[in-house]
Amino acid sequence: ETGVTQTPRHLVMGMTNKKSLKCEQHLGHNAMYWYKQSAKKPLELMFVYSLEERVENNSVPSRFSPECPNSSHLFLHLHTLQPEDSALYLCASSQDGRPGGELFFGSGTQLSVL
Amino acid sequence: AQSVTQPDIHITVSEGASLELRCNYSYGATPYLFWYVQSPGQGLQLLLKYFSGDTLVQGIKGFEAEFKRSQSSFNLRKPSVHWSDAAEYFCAVGLKTSYDKVIFGPGTSLSVIP
Numbered sequence: 001e002t003g004v005t006q007t008p009r010h011l012v013m014g015m016t017n018k019k020s021l022k023c024e025q026h027l028g029h030n031a032m033y034w035y036k037q038s039a040k041k042p043l044e045l046m047f048v049y050s051l052e053e054r055v056e057n058n059s060v061p062s063r064f065s066p067e068c069p070n071s072s073h074l075f076l077h078l079h080t081l082q083p084e085d086s087a088l089y090l091c092a093s094s095q096d097g098r099p100g101g102e103l104f105f106g107s108g109t110q111l112s113v114l
Numbered sequence: 115a116q117s118v119t120q121p122d123i124h125i126t127v128s129e130g131a132s133l134e135l136r137c138n139y140s141y142g143a144t145p146y147l148f149w150y151v152q153s154p155g156q157g158l159q160l161l162l163k164y165f166s167g168d169t170l171v172q173g174i175k176g177f178e179a180e181f182k183r184s185q186s187s188f189n190l191r192k193p194s195v196h197w198s199d200a201a202e203y204f205c206a207v208g209l210k211t212s213y214d215k216v217i218f219g220p221g222t223s224l225s226v227i228p
Contacts, residue, residue: 004157035218040220041220042118042217042218042219042220042221043204043218045215045216045217048215056215090157090158092157092158099146099208099209099210099211099215100146100163100165100208101208102148102160102163103150103158103160103216105157105158105159106157107155107156107157108156108157
């Protein structure tokens with residue numbers, strides 16, 4: 001595996017379900033990010049982890065819970081979601097989290113909440 | 115507040131024609147500037163970036179962009195478009211915080227007519 005991989009690629013869940021999105025980066029980077037991409041809206045930065053410490057929580061509802069157990073793995077735990085949470089969730093990483101670094105993106109998880 | 119605007123939601127060009135995608139930003143200082151491209155079903159890939167120095171930057175796939183401080187613009191150009199360039203293009207600014215905080219514009223969708 002190379003780059004940034006996200007699983008699953010597609011997820012359909014009911015509003016009462018609990019699920020998790022997984023992201024793994026094979027680049028040796030120290031910073032990881034979750035972005036939300038909704039139709040006709042700019043990418044929204046949700047969370048940033050630098051050296052496994054959360055440094056940004058961009059006013060995201062508590063029904064989204066991130067976890068970064070090590071610098072290679074990032075999870076997004078989902079519970080009690082709403083239909084408006086349906087979107088493409090993108091994971092990204094950067095080398096050291098310093099400003100100006102290139103973001104490397106995974107292909108995303110397309111989430112549908114019924 | 116920091117923001118990125120891309121005035122053109124959708125652009126259609128003929129193969130072989132020149133291309134210019136517009137981007138304007140609002141930020142108190144000169145930010146780091148990026149262009150990313152997203153093909154259908156994929157994550158974003160960096161085309162080019164500007165940090166300082168020469169205001170004309172070259173990127174991958176024959177793209178270039180010019181930073182104009184007086185206009186707060188960072189327009190993307192390509193002299194001859196190929197059908198494979200059809201994709202979504204995102205302008206982004208990297209804020210000079212203690213970590214990579216990147217704000218994306220809403221994107222411009224490019225269609226290429228054979």
